[in-house]
Amino acid sequence: MVEKSEMEKIYMDYLRQLSKASADRFLRLALSRAVESYRRNTETALRLFPYTVELAEKLREIKEYSLLHVDELISQARDMIEDLKGHFYLAKTPDDAMDYIGDLVKPGDIVVKSKSLTSEELHMNPRLEEMGCEVYETDLGEFLIQQLKSKPMHILSPAIHVPREKAAEVISKAVGKELPPDIPLLVGEVRKLLRGKFFEAKVGISGANVIAAETGSVFIIENEGNARLVTGLPEKHIVIAGIEKLVPSLLDAMIAVEVTSRYANYKAPAYVSMISCPSKTGDIEKQTTYGAHGPKEYHVILLDNGRKEMIKDPIYRQALYCLRCGGCMYNCTIYPLVAGNFGYIYMGGIGVPLTRFLLGGLERAAPIAYTCTMCGRCVEHCPMKIDVPKIVQKIREEAAKAGIMPERLRENLGEITGVKI
Amino acid sequence: MAGNVLLWLGCVYRKNLVAEKESILSVFRAAGVDFETLDDEGCCYLPIFLAGKTDMAKERADELESVLSGYRMIVTPCPACYRMFNQIYPEELGKNLRPEVLHTSQFFLRLMKEGKLAPRKEVNMKIMYHDPCELGRHSGVYDEPRELISLIPGLDLFKQRYEREKAICCGGGGLLSAFFPSLAAKVATRKLEEEDRVPDDLEAIVTGCPQCISNIRAGIRYLKNKQLRMNLKVINMAQLIEMSLGR
Numbered sequence: 179m180v181e182k183s184e185m186e187k188i189y190m191d192y193l194r195q196l197s198k199a200s201a202d203r204f205l206r207l208a209l210s211r212a213v214e215s216y217r218r219n220t221e222t223a224l225r226l227f228p229y230t231v232e233l234a235e236k237l238r239e240i241k242e243y244s245l246l247h248v249d250e251l252i253s254q255a256r257d258m259i260e261d262l263k264g265h266f267y268l269a270k271t272p273d274d275a276m277d278y279i280g281d282l283v284k285p286g287d288i289v290v291k292s293k294s295l296t297s298e299e300l301h302m303n304p305r306l307e308e309m310g311c312e313v314y315e316t317d318l319g320e321f322l323i324q325q326l327k328s329k330p331m332h333i334l335s336p337a338i339h340v341p342r343e344k345a346a347e348v349i350s351k352a353v354g355k356e357l358p359p360d361i362p363l364l365v366g367e368v369r370k371l372l373r374g375k376f377f378e379a380k381v382g383i384s385g386a387n388v389i390a391a392e393t394g395s396v397f398i399i400e401n402e403g404n405a406r407l408v409t410g411l412p413e414k415h416i417v418i419a420g421i422e423k424l425v426p427s428l429l430d431a432m433i434a435v436e437v438t439s440r441y442a443n444y445k446a447p448a449y450v451s452m453i454s455c456p457s458k459t460g461d462i463e464k465q466t467t468y469g470a471h472g473p474k475e476y477h478v479i480l481l482d483n484g485r486k487e488m489i490k491d492p493i494y495r496q497a498l499y500c501l502r503c504g505g506c507m508y509n510c511t512i513y514p515l516v517a518g519n520f521g522y523i524y525m526g527g528i529g530v531p532l533t534r535f536l537l538g539g540l541e542r543a544a545p546i547a548y549t550c551t552m553c554g555r556c557v558e559h560c561p562m563k564i565d566v567p568k569i570v571q572k573i574r575e576e577a578a579k580a581g582i583m584p585e586r587l588r589e590n591l592g593e594i595t596g597v598k599i
Numbered sequence: 600m601a602g603n604v605l606l607w608l609g610c611v612y613r614k615n616l617v618a619e620k621e622s623i624l625s626v627f628r629a630a631g632v633d634f635e636t637l638d639d640e641g642c643c644y645l646p647i648f649l650a651g652k653t654d655m656a657k658e659r660a661d662e663l664e665s666v667l668s669g670y671r672m673i674v675t676p677c678p679a680c681y682r683m684f685n686q687i688y689p690e691e692l693g694k695n696l697r698p699e700v701l702h703t704s705q706f707f708l709r710l711m712k713e714g715k716l717a718p719r720k721e722v723n724m725k726i727m728y729h730d731p732c733e734l735g736r737h738s739g740v741y742d743e744p745r746e747l748i749s750l751i752p753g754l755d756l757f758k759q760r761y762e763r764e765k766a767i768c769c770g771g772g773g774l775l776s777a778f779f780p781s782l783a784a785k786v787a788t789r790k791l792e793e794e795d796r797v798p799d800d801l802e803a804i805v806t807g808c809p810q811c812i813s814n815i816r817a818g819i820r821y822l823k824n825k826q827l828r829m830n831l832k833v834i835n836m837a838q839l840i841e842m843s844l845g846r
Binding site: 193196197200210511512514515516548549550551552553554555557558567570571574575576577578579583584586587588590591594595596597599 | 652732736764765777782785789
């Protein structure tokens, strides 16, 4: 655990970051628009498909069952993936996962990635670069974030805080010519730049939205089509995902896909990829040959990194039901003022337990926990009804026990309540 | 003292909202309620609990139990105290208080229905009711404050975009206003402008929480609209009732 003085510095830096963000007029404007458009779209999607709400209740049960039987589901997935000639690895720590990936890449390799928050737990990009790889984020938002050397500000729309003028500047630099702030033109330029990279890439790395244990099938939901290219063009495809993405059956996985998309404000996402093994053909003499048009090698890495510890606790376990639809943030009290600054890497109220267990620890989770108003509005909007205020309360208890309650809160509370804490 | 009603005021009313507190006392008197207050009331310790000091909250609950058990009914104008006694005590601290605990909105409504409070005078004012998180989402009290408001003649009620379960927090909850007051105030400003979208001619926000009153007032100072910034008041139920009683 950190020293008290160091912790106070973390708190103060965090509050300064929030102050700065909340005073940024462009950020506020971008967020206002995003919030309104998200709410409008989600409302429409749920009105057209009203049964999604019931489906979400069912999914919560599936998720709970899956977490309580996670070891069983892991071995089921492993057996089927290996049976279908894919490779499976259960990584206990981010280092274990990076060691495994390190054996699959060579210096000079081009690596293309589609969006994966889990890869942040591995600090994957800088570490791949240290290994001599050239890494490209291919989701447009992630691409912008990577070029800006910034951090994602929303789980679904990572570049939510970047206006078109800034995007033009960044993309101009990447392609080496001056571009106007014209959105379709910018999108076209990134498409041109990345198209070549998809073909040159030796390795494609993706995340997963949900994994069906019975067939080992990985599901990826997307709109841009970049995940299709990442997972389809290079000769090696690596999936990195947390163990909480496992559900028992293909049908369960489809429920997760439908609920996630709806609450992520889509009537239907442009693409859902289902991947179970390397590409293969038996068209000549029924002889199975791997690597027809798609990847020859397929690796699924499931990451524990504290998740099994979370599963043991009934309050923290709920955080692993999270589908990463992002709805809580658009209905949050704090997020629309400061975006992902209300977080560490994992953000928002749900980011509190994820930060505590998966990336950052208690010292990075506590500042987020103490700036949550615990209003419970996110719970109302969460398809999984995750009780964020209760989780935040538990993290605060941990922080108080560890002696790292913010000094400023202690003093002010003393003044308000007359109690010496 | 047994058999009596205890008016538990809470820290914010006792220390910071003195005029508002006086209105509460005067409504109690106007209705002829036989009630007491405590000279050395102290804190309910919900803030201490929310800060993470569960053990301290537990000790305080043991201590307060003997004081509170002597009353037939506890009435509080503070939703934090209300939730502490009604919900955190049994669910988190293993304590069941004997007396019934009511929020002032519930108690005043009872008095009105029993005919002990008769708001007759028209209050010609455009108001909005704000659901405090501690009272609404956390305690499920949505109807009584609304019914109470509906019994005051003359009011022009503005309905905001999101209310009840979907109501927008003012930013004063979860200790944010103690940890980072400037951000809490900005939350309130944003809530009024972007979420509630209050009209230019709104005159008062009525709410049942002293924490919300303080924080929304802080947020009003940053409103873009000058008219609202100058004129918009934040008041509690007792002040509203007082106006209708003609005091």
